[in-house]
Amino acid sequence: MRTYVLIFSVVALSYLSYGQNTMTETHNDSLQSLIDQSSDLSYEYKIKESLDYAIKAVNYAHELNNNYYKGQAYYLMAYNYEVLVDFKNAETCYRKSLHFGEISKDTLLILRSNNGLGNVYSDGYKDLKTSLIFYDKAKELGKNLEDSYEYMTPVINLAWTYIDIEQFEEALPFIEEAHQLVVEHRELQGYCEVFYLKGKYAMYKGNFVEAGDFFEEAIDIAEKHDMILELSYLYEGRAELNEKRGNINEAYQDIKKYQEFTNKLYDKEKLKQIEIARVSFSVDEYKRELEIANKEKDYQASIAKNNKTITFISIAGLIFVLGTAFFFYMGYRSKKKLNNVLREKNTQLEVAKTEAEKLTTVKSQFISTVSHELRTPLYGVVGITSLLLEEKDMPEKHKKLLNSLKFSGDYLLDLINKVLKIGKIESNKEKLTKTPTDLAQLSQNLLHSFEYQAKNKNNKLVLDIQKEVPKIVSVDSLKLSEVLINLIGNSTKFTENGTIWLRIKIVSIDKDQIKIRYEVEDNGLGIPKDKQEFVFEKFSQLGREVNKSEGTGLGLSIVKNLLEMMDSQIHLDSKEGRGTRFYFDLDVEIVDEKQAEKLDLNGEDTAQTFKKILVAEDNKINQIVTKNLLDIIGYSCTIVENGFNALQMVKKEDFDLILMDLNMPYLDGMEATKRIREFNTQTPIIALTASELSEVKSECLEAGMNDIINKPLNKDDLKDIIAKNLM
Known part of the structure; x- marks a missing residue:
């Protein structure tokens, strides 16, 4: 399932009805203003500021005990956390939004909260079966709304989810219903989504010509309106169709288009969000440091002021002997008050320190996640370029351009690896292996x-x-x-x-x-x-x-x-x-x-006979690159799209070796390997991952894998590791 399709975009909440007879008009206006500002800021990707207003709205709504606005504010907090890929907090806030929506009997909010929880389980937890439950609840609520536009979103999500888990017949009625809704509302994004799903269904039925017509019509709409997000997944779908039809050149051209629009999407959305989050974190950290510094400065000034007071009292005490006892008593009270202030300041400093450490952890996780996400599209760039360079009849001018492209891809991978390497060294995770x-x-x-x-x-x-x-x-x-x-x-x-x-x-x-x-x-x-x-x-x-x-x-x-x-x-x-x-x-x-x-230092003892390899990989570009690399090396391969299908294939057929991607939908590589090892302990399994090897290697070996290799793959490394495990 694709995140950019299923994330439910926020509709400006200022159009929602007000309601709570127990509230005064002034209170309603203040709360609605906070909600509107949070909504507008989230639309502009100002996530930190949007969260601030949403939290203020939650606190104010709790003060006034207004369940309606509690639900609206929690919904906005959940949406912002979903944008930041913090699915745990997103789930917590969506459930609170759902709770207060049910108390205030706000059907529209209940629908949106269920749809948001569906997104969390689909995109965050990869639990597609649970996401179907939430989407179905949202759909049933949408039937009772007068506005069928809100009903359209969970219907499309249900259709898309059934397609992703390959239950095509269950998806069909939802696809047809979604088609009627997008025609009714003339929703361009909906047109592209529905035609894409129809193309996938037709491709499943073997109606390749009909599938091509659906993809062509959707691409025509998306290109006329410069819809970058839609064009990326539409070209990917048509590439899969052309590959099934045996049109390799057309599939390659569609993959190039897919990569082009994916890169634009990274520039326009992903990287924009990353930069926003980075700036927000930096500003937040700066504010905390400034606040601590100002508090320390005020505290020092307070001490200096009180010291002057004590000195004045002492001098006055020498002059006015009768007032000595009274002035000492006042000095004692002042010192006691200062000690209380000092304890309070120390408590505040401890809280600030904890927050700063938490922020550092979040930033490290954020950098690691972004680095992993950047490696995936670079695999396509470096892999396809390497394959093209293997062609013998290529014009020299094209070869120079491809060499330049590969150099740029390798440079970006080197940059990502250096950032991760610095982190590993500083955290003492690097070990010597002689x-x-x-x-x-x-x-x-x-x-x-x-x-x-x-x-x-x-x-x-x-x-x-x-x-x-x-x-x-x-x-x-x-x-x-x-x-x-x-x-x-x-x-x-x-x-x-x-x-x-x-x-x-x-x-x-x-x-x-x-x-x-x-x-x-x-x-x-x-x-x-x-x-x-x-x-x-x-x-x-x-x-x-x-x-x-x-x-x-x-x-x-x-x-x-x-x-x-x-x-x-x-x-x-x-x-x-x-x-x-x-x-x-x-x-x-x-x-x-x-x-x-006696050691095979040169990797020469790799005499090769016919071997059959199973490749478990969900990414279409990675499938094509890996298959072509294996063809060049001289191995035959069968490709499946998830761990469940890999498990079934191993039960049906004998393979000499398995290349298993770690991150796949429905059943990931780790779990698939554990289940295979329950009945097959002989076939070598090599893990494919874009993560840092040291972070996942021990877990892979414990799961029953024999070896691990980093993506992007190159011909020589792939050849060596296969030969090593087939000896």
Whole structure:
């Protein structure tokens, strides 16, 4: 089910009838004003301000014991929480709205609250069966309303939900009823939704021509009115139709259109909401800090004022001996009052500290969620681009454009990964994992990955390894690779028409232990003397007016932190205009070459016979990319759209390996794996996820999975992990 279709948009509540004979007209006007302001602000995506007005309305309605306005205010709070993807609070407020709607007998509010709860269970909890219960309640209430426009929303939601759980025949009557309603109200968005659902139903019945007509008519309406949201899911639906009809070129064109409008939607809606939420959180935190500072300032001023009073009383006491006892008594009362104030201030500071810590947690969760959401569309971009680059007869000019597109996609993924990497390092979630590693091969592969950037800047890459360096050593190759990638990438960014060297030398050797020095040197711009002590700080960059290049300023900070984990330090030599040299030393263990020969370090022992692979993946673009990658590698595959279907397929047929996406509707990858392991413990299962591997790996292994791989997939990594688990 698609969130952007099922979220119930707020209709300006100022059009609702007033009511409560026990309230004065003034009170009604004040409450209605708060409700109207909250509604208007939520429509403008000013979520923080909208919530403030809704909370004020709730408090005021409770003071006046007005159940009608309690329900309206709680509804607005629930809607704002739904926009912020805080489904737990959204559910709580929707249920309160429903409660007060029933007390005040407000049928329209009861309908909307049930519809909102349906959205929470559908979009938030992925519990489609429960969402059907709430949508059905809303539909039944809508039958008794004079305004069939309100009735139309739950009818469309019911039709869409039955389509999503593939109960097409149950969906049909709701589709037909929704069609009548959108025609009656001439609702353009409703037209697009109904024709989309009709297309899905016709496709299920095998009426591909009829399905194509429905999609074509809906797309025509959406394009005439620049309906970006509708165009995204309509092109996705038609891509699925073209794939079923075997029209691969048309399916590819529709997928490109889908990606185009999805990106616009991210720009227009998602990213806008993210920025609004970010700014709101920052402003809120600033206000809290300012309030605490002002309270501390007032408190200090109060103490100073009272100290002057006490001093004056003491001096007066010396002059007026008879009043000494009285003045001491007054001083005692003043001190007692100040102690009470101090205790109150300390309590307020503790509350403010708790709120600040809570806000930090929310912001971290928010960044993690957004990073995960950004990875999903980037998988389509990087995956489809990689597939196109595999074609042999492609014109050179197209290949250059695709290389540029892939570079941009990889750059965005690198940015997301760096942000997550900083978070992991700071939270001490990074652990060292040493494995036997061929240093020469690893270094050559790393330099090879920079050939495209080097060619664009007319740079030469040189690998210089001292011949006495052992072939195989025990080291955390992933973290070493991250360090070298960041250092070589930094040199590439600041060097044009020059040379970049990667050197490996022996510093000292003692039996099985050896100290190796890595150097990354370039003859590029160099780093000014006054900037060198800051380059390893987070978000630190040379001024853009100097280097005219882009970046986050995270790479060298990650290098510093990773090397500290590996008991090493990064060093810098640089002169402005003459180039830069970074170097660090690592203590590693030499691996016996006879033992190393037994290890499949190069992944060459992967002789391939015909294998049958099951792919469980709900995203249509990911399905196409994964299928094509497997075709290129040389494997046959069967694709299913959710964990339930995967479970049924494994019961019916034998597969050599299963690729299981973690996040799927109806039955997710974790639960599907647990059920498969109840009767099949032999078939290898590899998890597919866009999440950080360390966050989900242990849970995947506990569920019965054999391995895990990050999306976006690339051909080589996919080939290696399949070969590893089929051995």
